[in-house]
Amino acid sequence: MSISAQQKKNYNMKIATWLTENFSGKDFTTDEVFDALNSDENKIAFPKIKKAKDTNAPKKPLSGYMLYTASIREEIVNDNPDLKMTELSKIFGMQWRTLSSDEKEPFMDQAVENKEKYTKEMEEYSQSSDEDVEVEKKTEKKTPSINILIKKQYPEEVLKIQIENAIDGKNQHWMTSVKQFKETLSEEQLGDLVK
Numbered sequence: 001m002s003i004s005a006q007q008k009k010n011y012n013m014k015i016a017t018w019l020t021e022n023f024s025g026k027d028f029t030t031d032e033v034f035d036a037l038n039s040d041e042n043k044i045a046f047p048k049i050k051k052a053k054d055t056n057a058p059k060k061p062l063s064g065y066m067l068y069t070a071s072i073r074e075e076i077v078n079d080n081p082d083l084k085m086t087e088l089s090k091i092f093g094m095q096w097r098t099l100s101s102d103e104k105e106p107f108m109d110q111a112v113e114n115k116e117k118y119t120k121e122m123e124e125y126s127q128s129s130d131e132d133v134e135v136e137k138k139t140e141k142k143t144p145s146i147n148i149l150i151k152k153q154y155p156e157e158v159l160k161i162q163i164e165n166a167i168d169g170k171n172q173h174w175m176t177s178v179k180q181f182k183e184t185l186s187e188e189q190l191g192d193l194v195k
Contacts, residue, residue, distance in 0.1 A: 056125075058121040061117070064107040065096055076091055151178050153193055158177045161180050
């Protein structure tokens with residue numbers, strides 16, 4: 001069963017509308033999503049969200065090639081001060097490829113050693129961070145908001161406001177009632193609640 005062009009257009013408009021409503025604040029509009037859905041490529045470039053790096057985590061180890069380039073970088077840069085980094089990288093790569101496996105071995109051995117050290121450090125770090133999170137969760141107590149404190153301290157008054165402002169037999173939402181009751185409290189009464 002094939003669908004008509006109009007059916008596809010209607011379907012794509014529903015998808016475009018849903019996407020923009022559910023992902024509001026992003027860098028695209030309903031029209032842009034609709035155009036992307038109807039294009040031949042049918043691709044939508046959604047903004048990517050980068051995961052924040054953990055600055056306390058151990059640094060990843062360098063490869064054998066990177067250890068080699070670090071060892072010769074200063075000499076190559078001094079010999080060729082006018083070259084850009086891209087051109088220097090080509091020189092590093094050419095020199096690395098011309099090395100025999102015996103010449104590469106010390107750098108590769110160091111890389112393996114660093115990788116093992118990193119793996120151990122990462123295991124220790126992940127265990128310690130898991131324990132820290134558990135300790136934080138156990139010791140961390142949330143401070144209730146002023147509205148929650150009012151609801152707990154003055155439940156009858158809040159309920160009375162809810163019932164008074166009922167619409168079609170349905171009580172007003174408790175938070176709205178709390179906010180209305182909060183306006184009747186003095187600064188001193190509010191200060192006593194927080195203490």
